[in-house]
């Protein structure tokens with residue numbers, strides 16, 4: 306069998322040292338491995354990592370003549386992928402190709418060792434991140450079979466991308482679609498199918514159904530009882546709060562309506578996050594933070610939206626969109642913002658088939674040779690334009706203002722001015738869209754000259770600001786005129802005179818909302834600097850302030 310990955314690549318297949326093996330032996334069990342034995346199977350929801358002691362174990366995706374060899378594992382190799390932490394099913398099977406012996410480590414024990422042994426934990430997490438990147442490049446994972454212009458295909462691809470699931474999209478017209486689906490391949494033109502492991506194909510699953518099948522939706526397992534902290538929103542602000550709180554011993558649950566990682570996970574490259582001089586991708590940041598949260602036993606419910614928040618018997622009760630409730634002493638709202646849309650005709654017709662609001666979704670919609678229009682004059686638009694130009698695309702940056710100064714960082718402006726792939730259209734606004742089934746033309750008006758220009762482009766990325774996710778919080782906490790959550794000193798004096806503040810005898814703390822014990826962090830907070838580091842900083846600070854609130858409350862009660 307030919308393999309896609311080369312076992313001599315030390316970055317992906319390092320031999321465990323004697324010291325590392327010694328750490329694993331006491332928690333593992335040595336067993337014989339017979340020829341052709343399946344040690345774990347593609348699609349299995351939980352499997353135990355292995356170390357090959359003798360013989361060869363092949364990692365293979367698919368079956369029989371459809372099988373693809375991913376990698377052979379030789380003595381000293383660890384057989385494991387990032388899914389042992391994320392809960393996704395095994396993306397491939399481990400099959401014995403030369404009989405021998407393996408050390409099987411129960412996955413819970415393995416995770417615990419990674420959590421308590423810093424050196425081994427670092428070795429394993431770096432290795433698994435590298436393997437995940439390699440698998441992503443090879444497009445190993447479950448299959449989404451559906452037409453690129455079908456809205457449900459777009460939805461499932463977008464949801465999978467936001468959740469960083471290992472998957473491969475296949476057009477129903479592709480021969481492979483027929484191999485996988487048989488005659489049903491024709492039905493995939495009308496509605497997409499998802500194929501996971503050996504299971505029955507799922508026809509047009511909802512996001513929640515896909516999440517459940519892909520091992521993401523852990524909501525059902527998460528106890529709905531009382532917590533010290535409920536974090537609503539899993540972007541950098543929420544993740545930082547959850548990690549700080551759980552590492553300090555608070556019983557913490559985090560829920561996210563779409564995916565852990567938030568907006569930041571859609572960023573192609575975050576260049577200004579401390580400690581990463583070469584920058585890091587949003588996906589990498591999200592994966593690292595998620596692993597860290599798991600290490601500290603943060604319970605995560607995804608996808609699951611909070612739809613209500615009230616006080617009952619002195620505790621905060623968060624109502625969930627599945628009808629469940631979570632009770633907690635503290636709530637941190639880290640719900641972020643959603644992108645603002647352009648007020649132009651036919652916008653919805655092209656959303657998902659030419660119009661995107663984030664890097665990940667834009668990339669999915671790009672076809673070979675497509676030029677791209679990026680709308681917006683802020684940093685996110687600048688970064689997007691540069692990333693696309695680096696990838697060889699012709700980029701038109703459409704900016705309403707007469708200059709980029711004042712809205713975009715100087716280093717981005719300078720790089721854009723030096724990049725011949727990027728054409729900047731100042732004083733310009735998008736007026737019309739055209740294309741048959743997919744965006745093909747963007748009509749832009751130069752408002753200073755009163756002239757219209759038709760730009761040939763397959764994708765338009767709209768980065769013109771955003772609105773906070775606070776519709777459900779309107780009568781719960783005080784918001785500013787644009788719907789952002791007011792906290793601490795920004796709250797009006799009148800809010801502090803309202804019940805229960807006079808009885809509490811203290812003013813709202815810095816990140817505290819108009820409701821005591823409820824904090825707001827990150828982009829959704831009125832006056833925040835909308836970036837990753839400030840959001841994460843807010844998260845940490847909110848936990849510190851929450852502890853202050855709890856200490857004060859217990860003193861107050863006992864006194």
Ligand SMILES: Cc1cc2nc3c(=O)[nH]c(=O)nc-3n(C[C@H](O)[C@H](O)[C@H](O)COP(=O)(O)OP(=O)(O)OC[C@H]3O[C@@H](n4cnc5c(N)ncnc54)[C@H](O)[C@@H]3O)c2cc1C
Pocket residue numbers: 537538539540541542543544560561562563564565566567568569570571572573574575576577609610611612639640641642663664685688774777826827828829834835836837838840
């Ligand atoms: C394309 C792009 C590039 C960027 N590049 C950079 C960069 O290079 N550097 C930088 O510093 N910043 C960058 N940013 C900004 C940065 O991503 C944000 O400032 C940061 O993600 C804000 O974090 P947050 O936790 O406040 O909110 P978000 O990241 O927006 O996360 C909020 C989360 O809350 C969830 N949610 C919303 N409502 C509910 C609900 N009712 N129930 C449950 N969950 C809910 C959402 O699904 C979301 O996952 C970029 C943003 C974008 C879009």
